Amino acid sequence: MISPIPVPTTGQIHVPARAARLVVEDLTALYGNRVALAGVSIAFPEQSVTALIGPSGCGKSTFLRCLNRIHEAAGTATVRGRVLLDGQDIYAPEVNPIVIRRRVGMVFQRANPFPTMSILDDVTTGLRYAGRARTRMERVEQAERVLRMAALWDEVKDKLNQPGIALSGGQQQRLCIARALAVNPDILLMDEPTSALDPIATAQIEELITSLADAYTMVCVSHNMQQAARISDFTAFMLAGSDYVGHLVEVGETDKIFTRPQDQRTEDYITGRFG
Amino acid sequence: MVPFDRLEEAHARRSVLSDRSFIAAIYCATIVFVAVVVGLFVMLFAGSWPAIQSFGLKFFWTSSWNPVTSQFGALPMIYGTVVSSAIAILLAGFVGVYAAAYLADFAPRLVARPLSFLIELLAAVPSVVFGLWGLFVLSPVLRDRADPFLEAHFGFVPLFSGPIFGTSLLTAGVILAIMIVPTVCAISRDVIMAVLAEHREGSLALGATRWETMWRVILPGAKSGIFGACVLALGRALGETIATTMVIGNKPAIAASLFQPSYTLASVIANEFTEATTALYQSALIELGLLLFLVSMVVNGFARLLTWTVLRPSRGR
Numbered sequence: 001m002i003s004p005i006p007v008p009t010t011g012q013i014h015v016p017a018r019a020a021r022l023v024v025e026d027l028t029a030l031y032g033n034r035v036a037l038a039g040v041s042i043a044f045p046e047q048s049v050t051a052l053i054g055p056s057g058c059g060k061s062t063f064l065r066c067l068n069r070i071h072e073a074a075g076t077a078t079v080r081g082r083v084l085l086d087g088q089d090i091y092a093p094e095v096n097p098i099v100i101r102r103r104v105g106m107v108f109q110r111a112n113p114f115p116t117m118s119i120l121d122d123v124t125t126g127l128r129y130a131g132r133a134r135t136r137m138e139r140v141e142q143a144e145r146v147l148r149m150a151a152l153w154d155e156v157k158d159k160l161n162q163p164g165i166a167l168s169g170g171q172q173q174r175l176c177i178a179r180a181l182a183v184n185p186d187i188l189l190m191d192e193p194t195s196a197l198d199p200i201a202t203a204q205i206e207e208l209i210t211s212l213a214d215a216y217t218m219v220c221v222s223h224n225m226q227q228a229a230r231i232s233d234f235t236a237f238m239l240a241g242s243d244y245v246g247h248l249v250e251v252g253e254t255d256k257i258f259t260r261p262q263d264q265r266t267e268d269y270i271t272g273r274f275g
Numbered sequence: 276m277v278p279f280d281r282l283e284e285a286h287a288r289r290s291v292l293s294d295r296s297f298i299a300a301i302y303c304a305t306i307v308f309v310a311v312v313v314g315l316f317v318m319l320f321a322g323s324w325p326a327i328q329s330f331g332l333k334f335f336w337t338s339s340w341n342p343v344t345s346q347f348g349a350l351p352m353i354y355g356t357v358v359s360s361a362i363a364i365l366l367a368g369f370v371g372v373y374a375a376a377y378l379a380d381f382a383p384r385l386v387a388r389p390l391s392f393l394i395e396l397l398a399a400v401p402s403v404v405f406g407l408w409g410l411f412v413l414s415p416v417l418r419d420r421a422d423p424f425l426e427a428h429f430g431f432v433p434l435f436s437g438p439i440f441g442t443s444l445l446t447a448g449v450i451l452a453i454m455i456v457p458t459v460c461a462i463s464r465d466v467i468m469a470v471l472a473e474h475r476e477g478s479l480a481l482g483a484t485r486w487e488t489m490w491r492v493i494l495p496g497a498k499s500g501i502f503g504a505c506v507l508a509l510g511r512a513l514g515e516t517i518a519t520t521m522v523i524g525n526k527p528a529i530a531a532s533l534f535q536p537s538y539t540l541a542s543v544i545a546n547e548f549t550e551a552t553t554a555l556y557q558s559a560l561i562e563l564g565l566l567l568f569l570v571s572m573v574v575n576g577f578a579r580l581l582t583w584t585v586l587r588p589s590r591g592r
Contacts, residue, residue, distance in 0.1 A: 050395035073479050075384065102482035112477040115470065127492070169283035176477070183482060 001077040012180050021217045022067065022104075022187055025079035025230025028073060036062045037246035040081075042236055044187070049209060049218045051232035051254065053225060060221045061109075064189050066103035066217065069097040077190045085187070094217055102130060104187040105180035111172035113164030122175060123147060125209065128184035142182055150178035151208055170201025177208065188212065190220040194227065201230040206231050229258050235239050237266045295569050297493055300467065317364070321579040323562030325555055334562060339528035340538075342475035342547070347422050349566060351527040354443060355537035356570065359519060360512040361438040362448025362533070363455055368505050370452075371459025375501075382476070391464065398457035406521035409450035413525055414441040414522055417449065422534050442524035445533040455508035462507065466500030499582055506578035515569050516541040540567040 001079060020043035028038040035058030044050050052060040065071040067078050069090060082089045090100045113122050123143045127133040133142050143160065145154040152174040156167070164175050173193055192211070194202040209220060209231050222228045228235055235257040240246035250263045259265045268274055326334065330347060337348025374394070378387050418441035429435040470493050478488040494501070514537075524536020525546060540563045550558040 068480060070476055070480055073476065098482050098484060101480055106476075106480040108477060109479075111475055114474060114477070114492050116498070117492075117495075118397055125478070125483075128491075129483045129487055179481065234377075 011135070019046055021086055022046060022219075023032075023083065024067070025082040025148055027066060029059070029066050029085065029121070030078050031074070032076040035245045036149050037238070037240070040238075041098060042247045042248055042251055043156075044217055044219055045234065046107055047214060048219045048233040049231055050236060050251075051214045051228035052221045052236050052238060053223075054238035055240075055269065056223070056247075057246075058240040060238045062246070064106075064191055064219060065219050067189055068101050068106050070101065070106060072097070075171070076270075090268045093274050096214065098230040102126070102183045103185055104189060105183065105185035106189045107176050107180055107191065107193050108157065109192045111169060111176050113167070113172050113175055115163075115165060117164060117168070118161045119143075119156050119164045119175065122154075123179050123182055126179060126211040130183060135174075138155065141208040146181045147175075151204065152176045152178055154222070168201070170197050170204055172200070172206060174208065177205075177212075179214075185216070187217045187219070190218065191222050192223055195223060202227075225258075229254060237261075237263075237269060239265060239269070283288050297582065298559045310461050319561060319565040323558055323565050326562040327559035328492070332558075333587075335566075337530060338527075340543075341558050342550075343451040343551075344426070345553065345555050347555075347562075348565055349540070350541050351529050352538050352540045352563060353445075353566065355523065355531045356513060356539040356567070358533075358540060359444055359447040359451055359523065359537070360509055362445065363451035363512040364505055365451065366452035366466055367456040367459050367508060369509075371456045371504070372463050372494075372501055374456075374495070375461045375463035375467055378404075378464050379430060379471055380485060380489060380493070389539050391461070394460050397453075398461065402454060402518040403449055403464070404523075405454050406518035409446060409518060409522040410442070413450060414446050417443075417446050427533070437534060438529070439534045440524060442522050442536055443525065443534050444530075444537040447519045447537070447539070448533070449524035451512045454515060454518060455512050458508040458511060459501075459504050462504035463497070463501045466497040467502070467568045469500075470496040502578070502582060506575060509574060509578075510519060510571055513574065514541055514567065516545045520545055540564075547560075 002127070022044040024040055024042050024044075027040045031099075040063060052064065054060050062071060067083060068202050069079075071077050071079060079091060081091075083091060085100070085103065085148045089131055090104075094195045113119075114125065117125065120139060122147060124133050124139040127139070133139045140160070144153060144157070147156060152171060153173060156175075158165075164172060167175060173196075177193075179190075193209075194205050197205065206227065209218065212218065213233070220228075220231065222231075234251065234255045235248045235254045236251040237257065238246055239249050250257065250261060252262070257266065258270055261270065304324065326347065330337075335353070336348055337346075338350045339346045339348050340351065341347075376393055378394075382390065418439055422435075422443075422445065424440045425435045427437065457509050474492050474496060475488060479485070479491045483491070517541050521544040523539060523542060525538050525542060526536040527538045527543070528535075530537070544560050544563055544567075547556075548560055551560055
C-alpha cells in the first residue's frame, strides 16, 4: 500500500443497469508523496449524470481531475490504478493524454473564457487544436451547433466577434460548456460549475446539465446537496478524515442515496450533521 | 454612560486628526515626484537655452559635432541611442519572453527557482562591470567570430557590411540586451504565471499541448504585461551610460554598418562634460540631456498609448 494511513475499503464497483462507459478501478491519486484519495472504484453509466458529493477536502475534485488526466498536469501529481474509457485504460503507457482530454471534456469551477479571444474563437479553440474547422465558415457552423446545445446561441449570435470575457458569469460558464462540447467528447466532467453563479444562472446551468444527459455521460462535482439531488441520476459520496484519506463511501441511485443511504456517514452528511 | 461617550468622542476626534495628517503626509510625498520632474525639465531647458538659441532645430538634424568650431549637431547621437536600444530590445525581447515562458511553465521547480534567482541577480550587477566584460570579452568575440559570420552570410544588407570594429553599435546593442534581459524576463514571468494560473487547465482540457496552450492562450493573454516589461527595459537601455560608453566606440558619426563605432546621447554627456570649456559647449551637452529626457518620455508615452488602445481588450476582467 502506498498510503501510510489505513484506507477503508468500502468502495465497491457499482454496476448499474445501464452500460458503463467509464469505469474506475482502485484509483489512488497523489501529490508528491501525499495521498489525496485512495482505493476509489466506481462505474459511470452512459447517458446519465453522476453527482460527486462530500465535504470540502474529501478529494472529489481531485478524483474528477483524474478522469481526464488533467490531474497530472500539476507538476508532482501522479495516479495509481486504472480508469477504463470504453474498456481502454487511459493511463496505459501508450495512451496520449491529449487524445483522452478530447474525449473527456471538462468544465471548471470558475468560468474561464480565454482572455484575448472572441466568442467564436473561444468556442472553436478545441477544434483548432485538433486541426479541424479550418475555414471561418466551418467554425461559425460548429460554433452555432454547440452554442445552441449550450442554450447560448440566441444571446450571443450577434456578437460572435466580441470577447467572451464581456459576457455575464452565467453566460461565460455556458460558453465554457459549449467550448467543451465542440470537440465532441464522450464524457463531460464538471467541477462545481455553478459555485460562482447567482441562482438564476445556476438554474440555467442545471437545466442545461439535465438536457445534455440524454447524449453524454456526465460526472458533476457539487458542493450543494439539493443541486445533486435535482440534477443527478446517481450520487457518489466521498469522505476524508483526520485518520484516513479521501475515499468513496457509497454510490447508488440518487433517490436511494438521499432517502435510504446504506452507510451511517452518508446519512449524517446528507442530513447536515457535518460537512 | 456619559464618560464612555466622551471617551469615544475624543477617540473619534483623534482619529479624524490622524487621518488628516496621514492624508497630508502621503499628499506631500506624491508632490515630491511632480516637483522633481518639473524641476528637472526647467533646469534642462534653462541650461540648454543658449544652444537652442544658436542652433534651433538644426541641432536635431545636423551631424557635425565639433567643439573646436563650436558646431553642435545631435543627429549621430540620436541615431546611436535609438539603434543600440532597438537592437537591445529586439534581442532581449525574444530571449526574455521565451525564457520567461520556460521558467513559468516548462521548467521543473528545482530548476526554475535557482534560475529565476540567477536572472534577478543579473539585474543587480553594476553596469560598469558589464562595460568591462563587454570591452574585454564580448567585443573581441564579436569582432573575431560573430561579426565575420554575419558579414559572410548577411553581408548583402548594408547593416552587416564594411570594416569590422570591436567597439561598435552592435557591441553596444548586445551588451545592452544582456543588461535589460533580466527585466524583461522577470516581469514577463510574473505576468505569464498570473495568466497561466487561470487558463492553463482550461486550454489543456480541450486537448491542447503545452506549447499550444502557451502560444495561443497564455502569451496573448499576457501580452500587455509583456509589452510593459519591454517598455521598462527599453527605458533602461535608452538611458544606460557607462556600459555603452565603454563599448560603443564614441564616434559621433552615422554609419550604415552596425560594425562601425557610434555614440549615444548619454555617452557624450558622460565623456565630454569635464572638457566642456565654453558656455555653448556646455549648453549643447545639456540640450543632449533634455533630448534624452524627451526621447524617454516619448517612448514611454507612446508605449502607454499603445497599451491603452491596441492591447486594451486583452486586459480582461
